[in-house]
Amino acid sequence: EIVLTQSPGTLSLSPGERATLSCRASQSVSSNYLAWYQQKPGQAPRLLISDASSRATGIPDRFSGSGSGTGFTLTISRLEPEDFAVYYCQQYGSSPGTFGQGTKVEIK
Amino acid sequence: QLQLQESGPGLVKPSETLSLTCTVSGASISSSNYYWGWIRQPPGKGLEWIGSIYSRGSTSHNPSLTSRVTISVDTSKNQFSLKLSSVTAADTAVYYCARPDLEWRRGAFDIWGQGAMVTVSS
Numbered sequence: 001e002i003v004l005t006q007s008p009g010t011l012s013l014s015p016g017e018r019a020t021l022s023c024r025a026s027q028s029v030s031s032n033y034l035a036w037y038q039q040k041p042g043q044a045p046r047l048l049i050s051d052a053s054s055r056a057t058g059i060p061d062r063f064s065g066s067g068s069g070t071g072f073t074l075t076i077s078r079l080e081p082e083d084f085a086v087y088y089c090q091q092y093g094s095s096p097g098t099f100g101q102g103t104k105v106e107i108k
Numbered sequence: 109q110l111q112l113q114e115s116g117p118g119l120v121k122p123s124e125t126l127s128l129t130c131t132v133s134g135a136s137i138s139s140s141n142y143y144w145g146w147i148r149q150p151p152g153k154g155l156e157w158i159g160s161i162y163s164r165g166s167t168s169h170n171p172s173l174t175s176r177v178t179i180s181v182d183t184s185k186n187q188f189s190l191k192l193s194s195v196t197a198a199d200t201a202v203y204y205c206a207r208p209d210l211e212w213r214r215g216a217f218d219i220w221g222q223g224a225m226v227t228v229s230s
Contacts, residue, residue: 001171035216044220045155050209056218088155092215096170099155
């Protein structure tokens with residue numbers, strides 16, 4: 001099973017700042033099948049990025065994903081008020097698909 | 109517009125079987141090549157993939173749950189279901205059904221149900 005470790009656990013930033021979230025895998029993610037989700041309290045997760053760098057339908061271009069192999073990054077170029085949430089990465093290149101433990105982006 | 113809706117008991121007794129159904133509307137399960145998934149989230153914790161079922165019936169499960177999980181599909185009702193046996197308090201969670209963004213893969217879920225909270229308690 002591939003273990004995904006997200007860092008930092010919490011990111012305290014102000015609106016307009018840049019957010020950089022990391023997801024490290026315990027072994028290489030096949031075909032870079034790595035997704036990023038955003039989750040707000042009481043809501044289902046929302047897919048932001050698939051295949052490490054492809055934005056999902058309707059996702060603003062301030063969200064971008066990068067990386068390959070065992071290291072992946074989600075970047076939010078300029079934080080909007082609605083971006084403060086918990087973010088999860090997920091690998092689906094090998095079974096079982098696994099999620100990271102999450103990074104909370106909070107308002108500073 | 110594709111929508112998923114979980115349904116089932118919100119309270120299950122320890123050692124009994126948790127049963128949930130996901131009803132798909134806006135598309136036919138049988139006319140596509142998607143792996144329909146179940147994911148859960150204990151209160152205040154992260155996400156865990158439970159398993160997925162292909163529209164033709166083949167399944168894959170999280171090895172940590174394999175011995176207790178059954179996932180099935182009923183194409184006549186456009187539904188797929190989850191059964192988790194011998195539940196304990198550790199199975200208390202919000203259970204989501206979801207569909208990946210593309211056919212033939214088991215992740216990158218872009219359509220989610222609203223979630224069903226299931227509490228295991230006597």
